[in-house]
Amino acid sequence: MTPLLQAGTGEAANQVTDRLPVKIAVIGAGERGKVYASFALHNPLLCQVVALAEPVSRRREAFLRRHVDIPAQNVFLDWKEMVKVPKLADAVVICTLDQLHAECVVEFAKLGYHILCEKPMAISPQECAAMTRAVVQANIIFAVCHVLRYSPYNRSLKQLLEAKACGDVINIVHVEPVGWWHFAHSYVRGNWRCEEQATFSLMAKSCHDLDILCHYMGTNHPPRQVHSFGSLSHFRRDKKPAAAGLATRCVDCAFEKDCPYSALKLYLDKSKHDDRGWPASVVCGGGEVEVDMENVHEALKIGPYGRCVYESDNDVCDHQVVNIEFEGGATASFTMVAFSELVCERQTRIHGSRGAIIGDSQTIRYTDFATGKTTVIDPGTETQGINGGGSGHGGGDYGLMATFIEAVAQGNASLLGCSPQQALMSHVLVFAAEEARKKRVVIDVEDYLRSEACID
Template identity: 70%
Template structure:
């Protein structure tokens, strides 16, 4: 069991250092701006001068001595904060998490934990050995919606779970942005799409089933179907960029349609802010158009060097014989609004990430629950992922403040199991076989 041998923090907010000032780093640090009584950002490490300067404008309280271009320079200093948020690219997580754990920092790590089973196991060993609090940003666990759903399950509202059907609708333009043109387009440069996009979907399924009923076997099918040169419309000819393509007005994946449409931007100007390089660069028609002429986000989706699956199904068997099926698919109108059906011996739950419809087989009654997105005691609780972003941060801050990892509701070993399920599913897809999850953990070196 993970133990934290220190007193609870009293009389002050928890302090945190942020490593990586990209979109996720800005969100987690933004919690401190809205809830300064709970969290204070005291240091930043970010290699991009533009992003670093933009971060400092939002957090001017960070002293110059605590500003770094490389996290390795940060870690050379005496311990700067109670905790650290690791928000770098996936392939950089393992080394940094282990290093900060060795220095006694409590660690919040953006999902996925790491991009290989052994690296995930190394992280778990390190945080357990050093007795630090460790949370993976499986934000779905912490949304009011999923907390309400889990309370229903724990109250035996459906009896014994027999089957779960869970769908992750990525969204046609969201997938094109992140997994065709963006940072997660190639497995060798990031990780496979099931891990990058949907590791917290398989984690939430494991959460529904409880840790005492782990996944035992998995199979999977899927591939890259559409975003390839062979699927390029003939009318597009030899064009490699949307701004010079005759077919662009008829193409649903047109970069100008995605990045110049105000309806597709959130309150942070995402995704256009990414196209313009982040930081304080103006996000307007002129700057976006200029970026589309030279940058990766202006490329034709059929001419990108991407290779990750644009659709995948995963079938899971659990220790008690219950089953689950998961679908990740790019080609949807909904953007990340998961749909879930949970079938039990005494009832059924149907959810759409907003409301939960529960039918009791004994009474025949159906009730609809709307948990909302606000987090008790937290400003800005209606954050991303249905409130899950700030729900996660608030829970992590409480765990650090109390010195109690149990507050998180997910141990490092439990997070490792759900990651192992994702790795095993991808092995099953590539090999065209059924994979025993426990055996996979043993031979892949992640059985901690």
């Protein structure tokens, strides 16, 4: 095994704080940045936001109205300005666009900041490898926002697997039902609609699903081979209903009332009920203008979120299947699909030699083959000792923040349960799966690592 992929000591010697609250800087005050920063508002004894970099004035101002203790001199329009000044915080939370993650991580690592980086790590395996080298060399605590690992649901499920409740894991079937309107919002009209502008949908939407499969299997059973099928099947011009005619926007479309992907239904109906949060907030420039009926309607006339889903410039898959073989012979299949009633409520079946688990992101049904007994576990969504509920992803958002803050406070990266090298490996698995889909081949994951220069 090459040096980059060898496990570290779990200790981060540089700039460790042994006191609370941990001071954090936030890079990017978009939807995810706001969520992670809100943890500090609910848990001020654990962490405090002391600096911000955000280029959009309305987002920046809204963030500062909530986080009123940030000194004016610690507010930046560009993260590159922040790295020019002496270190302002113990840790930085990076929530920029995906394309900027790699450069941000490398520069902040040089300064000794501990780093929490929104998923995905980066948009190429080479950049992911460069990030891993940077954080390992800097000896800092580094975590990727693979929030699924930190929800009470998945913590409970992982405990069952580690206790060998099912015996040896033989096969896992895992499905992410994205939701018909959510996919249209984010991956047909939204920021992640084009691979060239962002990344492919398996990475953008489901990298933490392949990561959770690796997490379930454990470090002794890394992924060995992968293949994949998928395509953009529906959100294309040739699938446009004839009744829609030449309309390119929902506001001008005769078919709009009968269309399941109507932007008027999705965004205006929420505004009528004074719902100013996501996704309506994104339509209005992600906070650049006030979210109200008038501004939402105007945005649908001129902006990307008002476009017909059959007339957009999207090119990412709207469904994909990934099959994985792990060390030891266990297998897993993953399905990402746009066309579902459920919205991101993962469905999982784990088949073991002594038992089986069925999970729906909320409850876990475990059947013991020896006794025939079925036990139902409801872990809830709140992390013990943490205020503010669990936030999103079944409590994973705040579960992640609590774990990261504790790791920084104690100077103990092992508390995260995922090393930079393991985060790299799960990302490489996603890149390899997409390569397998495009080339219609089975890919050896370690060979892919070497061919893409991810390891020295």
